[in-house]
Every structure is written in C-alpha cells, then in structure tokens.
Amino acid sequence: MIFAAKIILDEIFGAPNYRNLIIRQKCNPKNYTRKAYGKTADFILFYTKTAQYIWNPPVEKLSEKSLKEYQYIEPETGRRFMKVPLHAPGTRNGETGKPWRGILPPPGKHWQYPPAKLDEMDARGDIFWSKNGNPRRKVYLDQHPGMGVQDIWLDFRDAHNQNIKITGYPTEKNSDLLRRIVAASSNPGDLVLDCFAGSGTTLAVADELQRNWIGVDNSPEAFATILERFHRGLKPMGDYSEHRRQWEDRYIQRSLFELMINEGLNEDETNIPESIVTDFSVYIDRDRIAEVRHIIDRTSFPQGFPPISTDP
Ligand SMILES: C[S@@+](CC[C@H](N)C(=O)[O-])C[C@H]1O[C@@H](n2cnc3c(N)ncnc32)[C@H](O)[C@@H]1O
Numbered sequence: 001m002i003f004a005a006k007i008i009l010d011e012i013f014g015a016p017n018y019r020n021l022i023i024r025q026k027c028n029p030k031n032y033t034r035k036a037y038g039k040t041a042d043f044i045l046f047y048t049k050t051a052q053y054i055w056n057p058p059v060e061k062l063s064e065k066s067l068k069e070y071q072y073i074e075p076e077t078g079r080r081f082m083k084v085p086l087h088a089p090g091t092r093n094g095e096t097g098k099p100w101r102g103i104l105p106p107p108g109k110h111w112q113y114p115p116a117k118l119d120e121m122d123a124r125g126d127i128f129w130s131k132n133g134n135p136r137r138k139v140y141l142d143q144h145p146g147m148g149v150q151d152i153w154l155d156f157r158d159a160h161n162q163n164i165k166i167t168g169y170p171t172e173k174n175s176d177l178l179r180r181i182v183a184a185s186s187n188p189g190d191l192v193l194d195c196f197a198g199s200g201t202t203l204a205v206a207d208e209l210q211r212n213w214i215g216v217d218n219s220p221e222a223f224a225t226i227l228e229r230f231h232r233g234l235k236p237m238g239d240y241s242e243h244r245r246q247w248e249d250r251y252i253q254r255s256l257f258e259l260m261i262n263e264g265l266n267e268d269e270t271n272i273p274e275s276i277v278t279d280f281s282v283y284i285d286r287d288r289i290a291e292v293r294h295i296i297d298r299t300s301f302p303q304g305f306p307p308i309s310t311d312p
Pocket residue numbers: 169171172173174195196197198199200201202216217218219222
C-alpha cells in the first residue's frame with residue numbers, strides 16, 4: 001500500500017510536508033519458495049503538518065569504523081580523541097590569516113579560529129602539538145553527540161525471539177521503534193494519536209515518555225489487549241508461541257491475555273509489569289457498550305475501572 005498511501009498523504013498533508021520514507025527491517029530473512037525476493041521491509045512515511053515542527057534529533061552510537069578514527073588516548077585523562085586540522089581552505093587577510101605562535105597557516109589556508117580563541121583552546125589542552133611543532137585540534141570521543149539517525153532502520157524487528165516481552169497481539173510493533181518516533185517528534189506534555197492502536201504499543205510508549213495520548217481501535221481484541229497491557233504489562237514471548245501452537249485452531253486471532261484470562265494459562269504472578277497505566281478514560285460507541293463492559297469484566301481491572309463514557 002505504500003505507493004497509494006504516499007499519494008493520499010501528499011494530498012492530505014501537502015507534498016512539501018513529506019519528510020522521509022523510512023525503511024525498517026521488520027523480521028529476520030526468510031527462505032521464500034516463490035519466485036521473488038524475501039520481504040523483510042516495512043515502510044514508515046514521515047509527514048509534518050507544517051514546515052514548523054518538533055524535531056528532537058535522534059542519534060545512534062558511532063559505527064565501528066568511526067570509532068576507529070578516535071585512535072589516540074590522552075595520557076593524563078585516558079580520553080580518546082582524533083586529531084583534525086586547525087586550518088580551513090581560503091586565504092584571509094584578517095587575524096586568522098596571520099601567524100599564530102609564529103606559525104603561518106599553510107599556503108591557501110587560514111586558521112579556523114582567531115588567535116585569542118586558539119590560545120584559549122591551547123590553555124584547555126584541546127590542541128595537540130606534534131613533535132615538529134604542528135598544532136592540531138583534539139576532537140574527543142566522549143563529546144560526540146552520536147551519529148544522526150538515517151532512513152534505513154535495522155534494529156527494530158517485531159517479536160522475533162523468545163526473550164522479549166510482548167502482548168501477543170498479532171500485529172504488535174516493536175516498542176523501541178515507537179519510542180524513537182514519539183521521542184523525536186514530540187515533547188513531554190504533547191498529544192500523541194494512534195488511530196489504529198492495536199496492542200497499544202504507541203500509547204504505552206507515549207505514556208512512559210510523559211506524553212498525553214489518544215488511542216482508537218474498533219476491535220474488541222485490541223481493546224482487551226490494551227487494557228491488560230496497561231494493568232499488567234507484557235509477558236515473555238515464549239508463553240505466547242507455546243499457547244498459540246496448542247490453541248491455534250480456536251484462538252488464531254486472540255491475544256495472549258485473552259488466552260490467559262479465559263483458560264487460566266501459565267500466568268506468572270511474579271511477573272511485575274514494566275509500567276502500569278491507570279490515568280485514562282474510555283470513550284465507546286453507545287451500541288457497543290455491552291460488548292466493552294463484557295471485556296472489562298473479564299480483565300483483572302478493579303470493579304468500575306477504567307471510567308467509561310459514551311460521550312462523543
Ligand atoms: C496493524 S494494527 C496496529 C498495530 C499497532 N501499531 C500495534 O503496535 O499493535 C491495525 C489496527 O487497526 C485496527 N483497525 C482497522 N480498521 C479500523 C477502523 N476502521 N477503525 C479503528 N480501528 C481499526 C485493527 O483492529 C488493528 O488493531
């Protein structure tokens with residue numbers, strides 16, 4: 001749907017407000033039997049409403065290759081650094097074109113900083129002097145803000161192994177993926193909307209990052225899953241796979257929590273929720289209220305909670 005979605009979103013937000021197409025690797029490589037390449041890519045279209053938008057630049061750790069550039073260690077402090085030139089291309093007639101400490105910048109170049117600033121840097125120990133008296137600037141690894149995140153994301157596969165905790169909702173997204181997006185594009189106190197909330201990953205992450213949130217879903221499965229997630233947190237992936245194998249015929253679309261509620265399966269009382277969300281209200285279509293009450297009654301929420309409203 002990505003190409004159709006792009007055309008629709010261009011119409012809704014305006015083509016200039018398109019920012020990125022992010023490609024995410026959603027699963028491990030597969031061995032396909034049909035005549036095509038394995039499909040491991042998922043696509044995220046990033047749009048903003050206007051040209052003014054919140055952007056908290058996400059960064060990643062430096063790559064091994066970049067780390068190798070920081071090959072020097074300051075003997076006094078043990079800090080790693082690399083050496084970069086103190087001059088830049090272009091001839092200048094002002095003070096940056098004149099000798100500093102008796103050294104002229106190389107032909108066709110100028111000092112990057114005025115002499116007073118160079119003196120200051122040297123006094124702080126930020127300049128490395130080679131044996132033959134050439135100054136270079138030290139760039140410390142511990143002051144590097146990290147590498148700006150690019151548009152191919154390889155680290156956020158969905159429930160892909162037995163060691164992580166999940167809700168068991170069939171389309172549950174990786175929490176770290178949503179954490180990156182919510183943190184980059186909103187600030188604490190802002191409002192995050194997920195109009196297809198599913199397992200509630202976006203909502204849980206938004207809550208954890210102190211954002212307000214609105215979640216919408218028309219599936220009772222999603223509703224039950226979100227409520228349980230808020231109340232009891234996530235469960236280890238291993239349980240879900242096992243139960244799914246056992247009950248596949250009957251429960252193919254059911255969430256882990258529903259299985260546990262209905263069948264009393266393998267509930268680990270010692271599993272303390274990672275985060276409990278209690279400060280929310282539920283708004284529901286009047287004609288579905290009985291269905292929703294029934295779901296709430298089957299969850300472990302205390303009687304009368306969460307508060308339910310049928311207001312529009
Ligand atoms: C791909 S899932 C969302 C997954 C979610 N991001 C997560 O982490 O679990 C899409 C969700 O949209 C819901 N949905 C589909 N059509 C809908 C509609 N017309 N109104 C509200 N929800 C809808 C489905 O019930 C499903 O839970």
